[in-house]
Amino acid sequence: MLAIGSFFVFITIILLAIFANYLAPYTPFDPSTLNLMNGFTPPMEPNEFTGQVFLMGTDDQGRDLFSTILYGLRISLFVGLMAVLLAMVLGVILGLISGFSGGWLDIIIMRLADIQMTFPSILVAMLVYGVARGMLPPELRYEMSITVLIISIGLSEWVPFARTVRGSTLVEKEKDYITSARMLGLKRFSIMTRHILPNILSPVLVIATITFALAIIAEATLSFLGVGVPTTKPSLGTLIRIGQDFLFSGEWWILLFPALTLLALALSINLFGDWLRDMLNPKIH
Amino acid sequence: MSAPILEIQNLSVVFKQRRNVQIILDKISLKVYPGEIVGLVGESGAGKSMTGSSVLGLIDPPLLISEGAIIFEGRRIEKNSAFVRGSQISMVFQDPLVSLNPLRSIGDQLIETIRTHIDMGKVEAKTYAKSLLKEVGIEPNRFYDYPHTFSGGMRQRVVIALALAPKPRVIIADEPTTALDVSVQAQILDLLRKLCKERGTAIILITHDMGVIAETTERVAVLNAGKLVEMGKTYDVLNKPNSGYTKKLINSTPTFQHLTKKRNSKPFIQKPKKKKFEQLEYLSVNELTRFFDLSDPWLVRQITGTGKRILKAVDRVNFKIDKGRTYALVGESGSGKTTIAQMVAGLLRPSAGNVKIDGKDFTDVSLGKEELLLMRRAVQMIFQSPYASLNPRWRVGNIIKEPLDVLNLNQNEETKNKRVIELLEQVGLSPRDIVKFPHEFSGGQRQRICIARALASRPELIICDEPTSALDVSVQAQVLRLLKDLQKEFSLTYLFISHDLAVVSEMADKIGVLKEGVLIEEATPEVLFSSPVEKYTKMLIAAAPDIGNANKIN
Numbered sequence: 001m002l003a004i005g006s007f008f009v010f011i012t013i014i015l016l017a018i019f020a021n022y023l024a025p026y027t028p029f030d031p032s033t034l035n036l037m038n039g040f041t042p043p044m045e046p047n048e049f050t051g052q053v054f055l056m057g058t059d060d061q062g063r064d065l066f067s068t069i070l071y072g073l074r075i076s077l078f079v080g081l082m083a084v085l086l087a088m089v090l091g092v093i094l095g096l097i098s099g100f101s102g103g104w105l106d107i108i109i110m111r112l113a114d115i116q117m118t119f120p121s122i123l124v125a126m127l128v129y130g131v132a133r134g135m136l137p138p139e140l141r142y143e144m145s146i147t148v149l150i151i152s153i154g155l156s157e158w159v160p161f162a163r164t165v166r167g168s169t170l171v172e173k174e175k176d177y178i179t180s181a182r183m184l185g186l187k188r189f190s191i192m193t194r195h196i197l198p199n200i201l202s203p204v205l206v207i208a209t210i211t212f213a214l215a216i217i218a219e220a221t222l223s224f225l226g227v228g229v230p231t232t233k234p235s236l237g238t239l240i241r242i243g244q245d246f247l248f249s250g251e252w253w254i255l256l257f258p259a260l261t262l263l264a265l266a267l268s269i270n271l272f273g274d275w276l277r278d279m280l281n282p283k284i285h
Numbered sequence: 286m287s288a289p290i291l292e293i294q295n296l297s298v299v300f301k302q303r304r305n306v307q308i309i310l311d312k313i314s315l316k317v318y319p320g321e322i323v324g325l326v327g328e329s330g331a332g333k334s335m336t337g338s339s340v341l342g343l344i345d346p347p348l349l350i351s352e353g354a355i356i357f358e359g360r361r362i363e364k365n366s367a368f369v370r371g372s373q374i375s376m377v378f379q380d381p382l383v384s385l386n387p388l389r390s391i392g393d394q395l396i397e398t399i400r401t402h403i404d405m406g407k408v409e410a411k412t413y414a415k416s417l418l419k420e421v422g423i424e425p426n427r428f429y430d431y432p433h434t435f436s437g438g439m440r441q442r443v444v445i446a447l448a449l450a451p452k453p454r455v456i457i458a459d460e461p462t463t464a465l466d467v468s469v470q471a472q473i474l475d476l477l478r479k480l481c482k483e484r485g486t487a488i489i490l491i492t493h494d495m496g497v498i499a500e501t502t503e504r505v506a507v508l509n510a511g512k513l514v515e516m517g518k519t520y521d522v523l524n525k526p527n528s529g530y531t532k533k534l535i536n537s538t539p540t541f542q543h544l545t546k547k548r549n550s551k552p553f554i555q556k557p558k559k560k561k562f563e564q565l566e567y568l569s570v571n572e573l574t575r576f577f578d579l580s581d582p583w584l585v586r587q588i589t590g591t592g593k594r595i596l597k598a599v600d601r602v603n604f605k606i607d608k609g610r611t612y613a614l615v616g617e618s619g620s621g622k623t624t625i626a627q628m629v630a631g632l633l634r635p636s637a638g639n640v641k642i643d644g645k646d647f648t649d650v651s652l653g654k655e656e657l658l659l660m661r662r663a664v665q666m667i668f669q670s671p672y673a674s675l676n677p678r679w680r681v682g683n684i685i686k687e688p689l690d691v692l693n694l695n696q697n698e699e700t701k702n703k704r705v706i707e708l709l710e711q712v713g714l715s716p717r718d719i720v721k722f723p724h725e726f727s728g729g730q731r732q733r734i735c736i737a738r739a740l741a742s743r744p745e746l747i748i749c750d751e752p753t754s755a756l757d758v759s760v761q762a763q764v765l766r767l768l769k770d771l772q773k774e775f776s777l778t779y780l781f782i783s784h785d786l787a788v789v790s791e792m793a794d795k796i797g798v799l800k801e802g803v804l805i806e807e808a809t810p811e812v813l814f815s816s817p818v819e820k821y822t823k824m825l826i827a828a829a830p831d832i833g834n835a836n837k838i839n
Contacts, residue, residue, distance in 0.1 A: 184691040199678055
């Protein structure tokens, strides 16, 4: 039940993000449509100057919050998805090599993972982000900010993938079907990709869903701290940061609605991931 | 005859989940008298273990006892009568490694068990525990040792001591020797028989092994698919079986008794008359040696002052196989059988010596790509567990086709597919099975898929590493027969590796006995079983339970 519910919520959020340009009443990223007079309009109340009504109110710039959340979701989901894909590809490759080759390569990769795990992943992400921004020429920083964000989050989340894949690989490579493939003289690369990889994917999928939620939260955290996406293209984290400035002056909606959206998104992905883990675990059946 | 100590009356167990109801046990009735060993025998899924669990009250939903009763000493025992279960009736499990707590010394575990069941002081319990250890043949000075310091057989002795602690009237032993080597198995079975005689304890021995039944039990119950098929004196059941199922089971069980000339029984596979064709030597293994370095890293060795530890897994082994013949390697675990197989298969490099296939040195490092490819086509392997030797995510067609792809055989796709279908038919499967996944097949069928895959490249030598030890006897008989037929058809050469002397006696033209990496004896089955030379070989033959030995104890 919980799984179906969370899945429904998750799908709804995704659809909202995909069809944002049809569903959103305003285009918040286009400065020419903004009217500063609309700033701080409470939800479902007409603005005292323009008389316009906004579903979730507006922020300090007069942006419609509902539209901004829809477009912000796009950025959050995109960054999260790409970061997970990066972490997954990196983790699976390193884990496979580590587990299958063993020896010094295994030691190097796993100790690297251990070292990285001693730092909180958000710190790693900030570090990568800072270094990358510093290396980029100033004129590219603005355009590349989302790419940099994806890389920094992706690099901070590969360890769980690598460790799980390594563990499963160690188990699988001892099985006789691998011996049988080795007897045919198959190359190590073929054994890894054709034989081992399909058999270790189910835990990877579970970790991917959970990491997806983590990556979205990491993006929100970075944006909240002001090192993420630029304020002109606000993601959920940016909106929350803007909102917390006005929390004590009575404009609660600017914080509340993006925060609730983020909560619903992360929670539904996590519950879905739990369900997926149970589904893919033959022992529970 | 005295009154039965334990009586199972019309016991039925069902598996019930929502609307799905399956009958697991169907009206089983069984009487057990004091001081006797009753065997419960059957193939996997027959309900043997379920019967044992029902007696101990270990049946939990979705399983439930739908009818019948268990009567102990004339009283019906209910679901949770802890008094009877665990103290009057105790249990010995298959795997002694799992049934002992690794974090506590065996003495501690014994004392705890004793004191939960018997009202005893600590000192008294300790004396009693030591006497129990002595009874099962463990030195009392090992009282404070931990389970990992014991060997498999010794651990099983500890488990038996634990089972004996509450002075039970009935012991249920569920495959107590299946995980053990034959020589150790013989000791444990002896111990069970001795306890039975001395203490008057009744034992229900659950096993799949007809040989164990023949040598240990007085009466036997044969189970098949949850039904009691036959029950009677072991000797009578084995020699004059009434039901067709029992007959089939007995006929499927390999035996070497006819070779020891003690008893006349026919082997279930008739050996083909040896044709007088020229003997061509196909495989020769010369001075094959493999060491494993088990020493600690260099730095640790310097600090602790220990030397290198080298395990001689295989030590200067020589043997030859003629074309179209079967050579069997037998030995207990750790004797180096599998290491030799891996070296012959080219999976492991020998430390010294070589393997020559059709005159060419397979172990030569300088072999070119083309030559290696030819070798790989010629040598294939069948593995022990058909559950682990097929990639679970691949369709059967692709599994069988893989050697054709990798070894550059049959260039075009159409001939490859034809070949796959031909192979499936050769091993007795249907062409429709191409699209199925391995988990849709039973163990025996999976082993057939493995054989089809091994045959794909038209090999000349097939290494069979315990090919049937994971299978039920009737399936084992079918697979062995298939291997024999294929050998005749394609004049295949087999290197057959097994711990089971009876299987080996049916299959091999020549047998080599391995002990700790050394080939100590080599002879044809006829010679080996009737007049073994080495003491170790004699011990192995004496220890191996054989279905033909039922007359020995009765």
